[in-house]
Amino acid sequence: MDRTQDSQKREAHLLVVDDEPNIRDLLASSLRFAGFEVSTAADGNGALRGVDEGEPDLIVLDVMLPDMDGFTVARRLRERDIITPILFLTARDDMSDKVQGLTVGGDDYVTKPFGLEEVVARIRAILRRTRAVSEDDDGTLRVADLVLDEDAHEVHRAGIEVDLSPTEFKLLRYLMLNQGRVVSKAQILDHVWEYDWNGDAAIVESYISYLRRKVDQVETADGEQVTPLIQTRRGVGYMLREPKGE
The missing domain is CATH 3.40.50.2300 (Response regulator)
Structure with a gap:
């Protein structure tokens, strides 16, 4: 070397x-x-x-x-x-x-x-x-039982720590900042991948899938599955929304 x-x-x-x-x-x-x-x-x-x-x-x-x-x-x-x-x-x-x-x-x-x-x-x-x-210093983001701590670079779902890569972390942060609002693949590419050219939309689909497995398929300490937060709006984009009644 x-x-x-x-x-x-x-x-x-x-x-x-x-x-x-x-x-x-x-x-x-x-x-x-x-x-x-x-x-x-x-x-x-x-x-x-x-x-x-x-x-x-x-x-x-x-x-x-x-x-x-x-x-x-x-x-x-x-x-x-x-x-x-x-x-x-x-x-x-x-x-x-x-x-x-x-x-x-x-x-x-x-x-x-x-x-x-x-x-x-x-x-x-x-x-x-x-x-x-x-380098972010905006504090903590919360949506239902999902908590993202930007200072510690940690994510917890139902009190259980979720291990995310830097890109997964930034994608989740972007979805949480826009909770309740649909964001398109183009918007995600621009804000998360920051491409200066036409990025490959397939990478967004892949990372949304990985994020769902890590964030929306967590089993709580009581053995119950958490309620999914990441939703797809076909032909439009993705949205992170707090479950109704919470």
Whole structure:
């Protein structure tokens, strides 16, 4: 693994993981030129070591690696409660790859061959939204028995802690701030993913699904299921609404 260090202030520290030297070197050089500090690794074990040693702000992670795939790397990091954002690089324009990447804790994906400008833009979008979550100072949001503590970066449902990724946290926060109001996929992309181009609406559907599993399928201490809060308005968008009678 190599790491560039200089006296200039860097935009963020990135870890680029790809087993193809040409792609890895091209990405590293381009990202350094864009103002980032960059470390590199050629396989999954190198990625895990790079995270432990360098504490990067974001990981650019190839799915196909010689020792373990990128999904396994992401899963191992999340099992260790490491929430460093991950941008997956995938050679297949296959929705199953994309959904699996998001399921194991990825924040976004780019399909090879990719444009360097797009990679830089997506990295900056991920950093903006994850840093916005960590730097927010608006207190606590409550909807029924759902509580989001922005200072502690914690979410509880019916008194039970819910573990969310930074992107899931920001999506839930956006829904809670707009409780009782339908928000469209385009609005969610703009406020949560902050894309400066036409984002893929499928990523919104995937994250809503993950959020439902974590927030609306909680079993209380008494063994009862909580009342679902996240609702779909077909053809319009999504809404988080307090149950009637509460």
